[in-house]
Amino acid sequence: MLGEVGAGWPSHATADVRADEIELEAPEIRERMSGNICRCGAYANIVTAIEEVSA
Amino acid sequence: VRPFAYARATDVDSALTALADAPEAKFLGGGTNLVDLMRLGVETPGVLVDVTKLADHDRIEETEAGGLRIGAAVSNNALAVDPRVRRRYPVLSEALLHGASGQLRNLATVGGNLLQRTRCAYFTDVTKSCNKRQPGSGCPALKGRHHNHAILGHSEYCVATHPSDMAVALAALEATVHVQGRDGSRTIPIPGLHRLPGGEPQDDTVLEPGELITAVELDPPPHEATRQRYRKVRERRSFAFALVSVAVVLALDGDRASEIRIALGGVAHAPWRATRAEETLRGGTITEERLTRAAQAELEQAQPLRDNSYKVELARNLIVSTLLELSA
Numbered sequence: 001m002l003g004e005v006g007a008g009w010p011s012h013a014t015a016d017v018r019a020d021e022i023e024l025e026a027p028e029i030r031e032r033m034s035g036n037i038c039r040c041g042a043y044a045n046i047v048t049a050i051e052e053v054s055a
Numbered sequence: 056v057r058p059f060a061y062a063r064a065t066d067v068d069s070a071l072t073a074l075a076d077a078p079e080a081k082f083l084g085g086g087t088n089l090v091d092l093m094r095l096g097v098e099t100p101g102v103l104v105d106v107t108k109l110a111d112h113d114r115i116e117e118t119e120a121g122g123l124r125i126g127a128a129v130s131n132n133a134l135a136v137d138p139r140v141r142r143r144y145p146v147l148s149e150a151l152l153h154g155a156s157g158q159l160r161n162l163a164t165v166g167g168n169l170l171q172r173t174r175c176a177y178f179t180d181v182t183k184s185c186n187k188r189q190p191g192s193g194c195p196a197l198k199g200r201h202h203n204h205a206i207l208g209h210s211e212y213c214v215a216t217h218p219s220d221m222a223v224a225l226a227a228l229e230a231t232v233h234v235q236g237r238d239g240s241r242t243i244p245i246p247g248l249h250r251l252p253g254g255e256p257q258d259d260t261v262l263e264p265g266e267l268i269t270a271v272e273l274d275p276p277p278h279e280a281t282r283q284r285y286r287k288v289r290e291r292r293s294f295a296f297a298l299v300s301v302a303v304v305l306a307l308d309g310d311r312a313s314e315i316r317i318a319l320g321g322v323a324h325a326p327w328r329a330t331r332a333e334e335t336l337r338g339g340t341i342t343e344e345r346l347t348r349a350a351q352a353e354l355e356q357a358q359p360l361r362d363n364s365y366k367v368e369l370a371r372n373l374i375v376s377t378l379l380e381l382s383a
Contacts, residue, residue, distance in 0.1 A: 004157075009136040012152040012293075017141045034293035035156025 001032045002054055024054050056093050063105040067269065071237050073104045074265045082106045082267060084128065084167030087159050092172060096181045097188060106267065107164060115139065121275040124233075127166030127268045131221065132157065134165060143276050146283035146302050150224035153287045156294045166268040169222055169232065169248065172259065173215035173324075174296055176200060186212045187256040194256075197360070203298060206357040206366045208323040213256030214360060216321055217249055218296050223320035224285055225271065226328055227302035233270040236263060242272075246318075249325030256324070277314045278306030282381045287320070288369060297321035299369045301377050310340050312382075319370055322357075329353040332374060341382035343375065350374040 005024050010017040013031040022028065029050050033043075061083075064070035074080045079101035083089060092098040106112070112128035115137055123144075125134060134140055135151035155163065177183045177195045184192040196204055196214050204214040225245045232243045248260050262268075276283075287300035300320035306313045315336050317329040335349035350371040357367045 007136075008138075009132075010141065010148065010152060012149065012287075014152075017145045017148040017152070031293055032157065035158050 001029075001036070001050070004032070005054070024051070026051070057096075057099045057101075059093075059100055060102045061105065062102060063108055065108065065110070067109060067235055067267065070104055070106050070109065070267060071235065071265060073102070074267075075237055077102045080104055082166075084164035084170075085130070085159075085162035086167075087155070087163045088167065088171040092179070095179055097172075097179055106166070109269075112269065118272060122273045125165055125271045125273070127270055128164050131155070131160040131163045131165070131168060135160065144224075144228060144273060144283070146227060146285050146304060147221070147224045147273075149283075149285035150220040150287075150300075150302060153285060153297075153300070154220040165221070165271055168219055169225075169268060169271075170260065170262075171219060174218050175204065175215040178215060187215060187252075187259075190255070190257045200362075201360045202362045202365075203296070203321070204360060204363055205323050206359045206363060206370070207319075207327055208251040208325070209358070210252045210254065210256070212254055213252035213324065215252070215256070215324060217259070217323070217325055218321075219326070220285070220287060220297065220300060220320060222249065223300055223318045223326045224302040225273075226318035226326035227283075227304045227316045228273055228276075229316070231272045231274075232268055233272060234262065234266050235269050236266040240269070245271075246326055246328050252324045259324075277304065277316075281306045281314070284377055284381050286373060286377045288373060299366055299373055301370070301373045303377050303381055305341075305378065305381050307341075307382065310382075311338060312336050312341055313338070317353075317374060317378075319374075322366060322370055329374065331356070336378075341378060343379060346375040346378050347371075 005022045011031045013027040029047050081100040083103040083105045107128045112126040114126045116124045118124050131151050135148045141148045177185045178187050186194050205216050230245045232248050282305045285302045287297045289295040297320050302318045304316040315333050319327040332349040332353040335352050354367050354371050
């Protein structure tokens with residue numbers, strides 16, 4: 001996921017798909033977890049963990 | 056799953072021959088829909104001819120006209136993230152990124168996306184009647200569960216919708232599909248590839264048996280400063296099909312719409328070009344009042360079913376709000 005963000009791949013949570021750089025904010029992380037990791041309430045901490053690792 | 060043979064085609068001629076030689080054969084793209092349908096017994100091909108490794112079919116190339124030629128085996132993700140697509144056809148990137156999940160988009164091809172089947176629950180359940188799966192058997196969706204079915208262009212034989220997001224953007228971009236058959240090649244415009252159900256809902260498209268989609272071609276955007284947007288309303292924010300979606304391509308000359316194209320998804324058996332709304336708006340200013348009138352002109356033709364009249368209002372609101380935002 002971080003590789004895709006680094007390569008500038010947008011998601012549908014990206015405000016402008018024409019932009020070259022992606023800002024990895026919580027909505028981006030959640031969307032990119034979709035299909036990979038359950039996004040139910042119990043997993044809210046994973047978003048924080050990803051934010052931490054990507055910082 | 057019924058046992059089947061698998062063959063990987065290396066050139067278009069051998070792919071076409073393989074299909075012609077075995078009437079129960081089907082082309083295989085990413086398999087993200089076809090293989091699911093095989094597991095359900097909805098599709099029972101005797102032979103799968105894999106067309107994902109055809110030479111050059113995984114390329115996106117510039118055309119002499121200044122557009123793009125997208126090979127049919129290009130993955131949905133490769134197309135969505137291509138910088139040329141993102142900059143010149145953002146509505147296409149947005150539509151693709153609103154579809155399925157990352158894993159599915161990595162596998163799913165452009166050709167396969169166009170040819171995916173409806174997700175109508177009666178179509179995918181072989182214990183139920185379905186005119187699309189078994190012509191003449193009836194349509195339980197007419198009086199049954201149809202909250203996510205068609206409001207435009209449907210018939211008493213079929214009320215299913217086409218599930219593709221990508222095709223809706225391609226309809227707004229007026230893309231052309233390149234098709235190869237044993238008797239030669241031809242091009243088919245979008246809209247035009249997908250048909251309305253009429254009395255023959257078994258045919259999703261106008262393709263002849265054995266014809267292969269080889270590429271999708273995009274003209275240059277209609278105007279340098281074209282504004283584009285894809286918006287999708289669904290029951291959850293990710294990994295779900297559209298209830299209603301809209302693709303808009305807009306060019307403004309001052310405050311007037313010199314070019315406007317609106318396509319709707321989730322409302323019909325094919326991507327739906329909102330030509331009545333476009334005609335109402337073309338050449339004029341974009342105001343909320345005019346937008347409301349245009350959307351009304353389009354949705355006047357809607358024939359909602361018992362449980363999906365919400366889609367009429369949703370489509371109307373989506374046209375108005377998306378264009379208001381885009382013209383601001």
